[in-house]
Amino acid sequence: MATDVHGAVTDTLREEAPRAASPGATAVQVAGLVRAFGGRAVVDDLQLIVQPGEFVALLGRSGCGKSTLLRVLAGLDREIEGEVRVPRRKAVAFQAPRLMPWKRVWPNVLLGLPGRPDRAAAERALAEVGLGHRAEAWPKTLSGGEAQRASLARALVREPDLLLLDEPFGALDALTRIKAQRLVAELWRERGCAVLLVTHDVEEALLLADRALVMEGGRIAYETTVDLPRPREISDPRFGALRARLLDRLGVEGGTGTHAAGGADHAEVTGDGSAAAAA
Numbered sequence: 422m423a424t425d426v427h428g429a430v431t432d433t434l435r436e437e438a439p440r441a442a443s444p445g446a447t448a449v450q451v452a453g454l455v456r457a458f459g460g461r462a463v464v465d466d467l468q469l470i471v472q473p474g475e476f477v478a479l480l481g482r483s484g485c486g487k488s489t490l491l492r493v494l495a496g497l498d499r500e501i502e503g504e505v506r507v508p509r510r511k512a513v514a515f516q517a518p519r520l521m522p523w524k525r526v527w528p529n530v531l532l533g534l535p536g537r538p539d540r541a542a543a544e545r546a547l548a549e550v551g552l553g554h555r556a557e558a559w560p561k562t563l564s565g566g567e568a569q570r571a572s573l574a575r576a577l578v579r580e581p582d583l584l585l586l587d588e589p590f591g592a593l594d595a596l597t598r599i600k601a602q603r604l605v606a607e608l609w610r611e612r613g614c615a616v617l618l619v620t621h622d623v624e625e626a627l628l629l630a631d632r633a634l635v636m637e638g639g640r641i642a643y644e645t646t647v648d649l650p651r652p653r654e655i656s657d658p659r660f661g662a663l664r665a666r667l668l669d670r671l672g673v674e675g676g677t678g679t680h681a682a683g684g685a686d687h688a689e690v691t692g693d694g695s696a697a698a699a700a
């Protein structure tokens with residue numbers, strides 16, 4: 422059952438500034454979230470906690486509801502049941518950069534921001550993503566990687582406490598993708614904001630995230646802590662072991678073949694959101 426946007430949802434979608442919140446406050450707190458389309462619950466009693474400054478990757482089969490969850494967290498979809506607490510300052514970048522072709526790059530970065538256009542802020546954000554020299558350019562003259570970085574600058578200019586990334590590197594070629602991943606890792610380190618990254622790419626999740634979640638049946642069904650030093654190396658045997666475990670959990674060939682390969686750093690997640698360590 423969908424909640425009226427103008428009614429109960431104002432009670433359920435509370436936006437808080439973590440800087441002002443009490444110590445130990447979370448960046449994202451979701452409890453009993455349900456999002457249904459035509460009577461079918463795509464997100465079904467989902468629990469999720471993300472700590473301030475934590476980098477979390479969200480994996481899951483196509484159509485399992487990852488983008489739906491991200492849109493709810495971004496405040497773009499409020500037809501929900503359950504409780505969602507997110508910081509007031511949040512920003513989202515999608516797979517498609519969504520730049521307005523009739524605006525130059527710098528006003529695109531400021532798109533949707535209230536108040537007088539702050540060109541200097543746009544240029545600072547563009548410089549952060551290595552696009553300081555393209556502020557005056559038209560979007561159609563940007564490469565795919567540049568356009569994606571401009572989209573990232575648009576997120577950064579909002580100085581988010583929570584950065585939501587929906588497959589932002591999905592359309593990039595392999596080399597540009599690696600560069601973009603490194604850039605996000607660097608920005609995350611410098612900014613210290615929480616990041617929730619939706620990705621199909623297990624390696625990307627393991628290169629970037631503190632924690633990788635697998636969504637299944639409308640919930641977070643599995644999670645693993647990525648307790649590897651940064652920068653991470655794909656050649657690290659521990660990386661390989663985590664990759665195999667996640668691929669296995671996703672039902673992709675190349676996994677370990679057992680869902681519950683040992684270690685307390687990964688867990689099947691039970692209905693109430695608590696993690697039961699796999700034996």
Ligand SMILES: Nc1ncnc2c1ncn2[C@@H]1O[C@H](COP(=O)(O)OP(=O)(O)OP(=O)(O)O)[C@@H](O)[C@H]1O
Binds near residue numbers: 458485
């Ligand atoms: N506005 C909508 N109206 C009806 N159904 C929708 C709507 N948005 C999403 N859905 C359905 O909800 C399900 C989950 O979609 P969602 O885009 O969240 O999946 P996803 O896990 O992000 O998939 P992918 O990995 O392929 O991007 C799909 O079956 C989709 O068709």
